[in-house]
Amino acid sequence: MTTFVDRVELHVAAGNGGHGCASVHREKFKPLGGPDGGNGGRGGDVILVVDQSVTTLLDYHHSPHRKATNGAPGAGDNRSGKDGQDLVLPVPDGTVVLDKDGNVLADLVGQGTTFIAGQGGRGGLGNAALASARRKAPGFALLGEPGEARDVVMELKTVADVALVGYPSAGKSSLISVLSAAKPKIADYPFTTLVPNLGVVTAGSTVYTIADVPGLIPGASQGKGLGLEFLRHVERCSVLVHVLDTATLESDRDPVSDLDIIEAELKQYGGLDDRPRIVVLNKIDIPDGQDLADMIRGDLEERGYQVFEVSAVARTGLKELSFGLAKIVAEARAAKPVEEATRIVIRPKAVDDAGFTVIYDEAAEVYRVRGEKPERWIRQTDFNNDEAVGYLADRLSRLGVEDQLMKAGARAGDAVAIGPEENAVVFDWEPTMMAGAEMLGRRGEDHRLEAPRPAAQRRRDRDAERDEAQQEYDDFKPF
Ligand SMILES: Nc1nc2c(ncn2[C@@H]2O[C@H](COP(=O)(O)OP(=O)(O)OP(=O)(O)O)[C@@H](O)[C@H]2O)c(=O)[nH]1
Ligand SMILES: [Mg+2]
Known part of the structure; x- marks a missing residue:
C-alpha cells in the first residue's frame, strides 16, 4: 500500500544564535580604544503556516528533518552578525500539531495561521554591548543560544464544508471531478483514493469545498481497509454525503445496506451524529441502477x-x-459562529519569564536552581573565560538567586546546579559579596544600634558601603 501521508513526524531544529564578539578597537599609532565587539545574530525560527494551496503532508514525509539557519557571530568594529533566516513551512489547512505524547500543541485552521514549531536561539551580546560604567572594557562576550530542536507529529484533518463518504468505487472521486475543477484519480478498483481530494464548488452565489474520503468498508472503525485513520477528515466537515452505488456487481451488497453499514462505522467512530446528511444515488446511467434507485x-x-x-x-x-x-x-454556516480572523498560535511559556525556583535536592545533595533566565544565562556563558563567569555570578546575584540560595540554607562550598536535571551546570557555590552585603548589612555593625544620621551622611555611608561591596566583588574570583 502506498505510504500513509496525512500523519507525519517532523523533526525541527531552529537556528542557533551567533556568538557575541569580544574585541578592542585598534588603530595604528593610537592607544587601545574601547570594546567594539558586535552582537551575534538571532537564529532563524521554524514556522508552520497554513497555505490553502497545499493539500497534503507528503513533502514532510519525504524530508522530515527541517532546520532554520544559524545567526552569524558578531565581529569587531561593532559589526553585528546577520540574523538566521526563518524557515517557513507551508502546511495544509486543518493540520493538527502534536507532541510525541499526543498532546495537541496547535490546531491550524485558516489561511495564514501560524505556529512557531522551533524558536531560534538568541544571539550573544558582544563586549561593546556589555560595557558599562563599572565594566569599561569587558574581555568577554556572551555565547549565542542553541536553537530549539524538537520532534512534532502533524496530522491532517481536512477542512471542507462537505464530506463524501461511501464504499470504495461508489464514485466519490468521480463526483468531485464533475462538481468541481479538481481532477482526482478515478479507477475501477477499490481504494483508488488514498488521501482526501478537495474540490471547490460554485453553485449560484454560494462557494463551498467538498472532500472525498478513502472508501469505507465494514469494520473501518476497527481499522479494516484503509481504516479509521481517514475518518478523522470527516470530523471537520459540516455536511455528510452518502454516495451509494446503485450498480454494484457485488451480489451481497445493495445501496440501503451499504448505507446502514457506513452509518454504523460513523457511529462507532463517534462525534458525527450532529452533522446533517444527504444521500446520493450514483450510477443511474446504468439501466439496472436507475431501476434500483x-x-x-x-x-x-x-x-x-x-x-x-x-x-x-x-x-x-x-x-x-x-x-x-x-x-x-449555507444553513450550516449560518448556524455556526462567525469564523475568527487569522489566528496566530502562541505557545504559552513553561516558566514565568522573571521567576526562578531554588530547591534542595536531598538525594543528590545539591541545590537546584530552575528558571528561564538563570538557565539562559548559563547557556550564554563561556566558562573558559573568568570574566564571563564573573558576569554570570553578578547577574545571578542581581536576580536574587544568591539571596534565595542563602535563604534555602546554602553555605559556601555547597553544590549548586542550574538547569534541568539531565543537563545542569553544577558548581561549588561561593556567595558573592554583593549578595552578602545586602543580606547582612555592613559587617561589624548592627543597624539597630545606629544613631540617626543626617541624610548627607547616610548617602555617603551608603555610597561607601556600595563601593566596598563592589570592590570585594571585583576582587572576588567566583568558582
Ligand atoms: N457507469 C458509471 N460509472 C461510474 C459512475 N461514477 C463512477 N463510476 C466508475 O466507478 C469507478 C470508481 O469510481 P471512483 O470515483 O474512483 O470511486 P471512489 O468512490 O472514489 O473509490 P475509492 O477512491 O476507491 O474509494 C470508476 O471506474 C468510475 O469510472 C457513474 O455515474 N456511472
Ligand atoms: Mg476515490
Missing part, C-alpha cells in the same frame, strides 16, 4: 434523507445536487 428512493426519504439521483459519468442530476448542497452548507 426508483425502488429504494421512497424508503430512504421515509427515513428522512434528502435523496439525489445522479450519474457522475453521464453528468446527470449534478446541478440539482450542487445547488441542494449549497443550500445545506
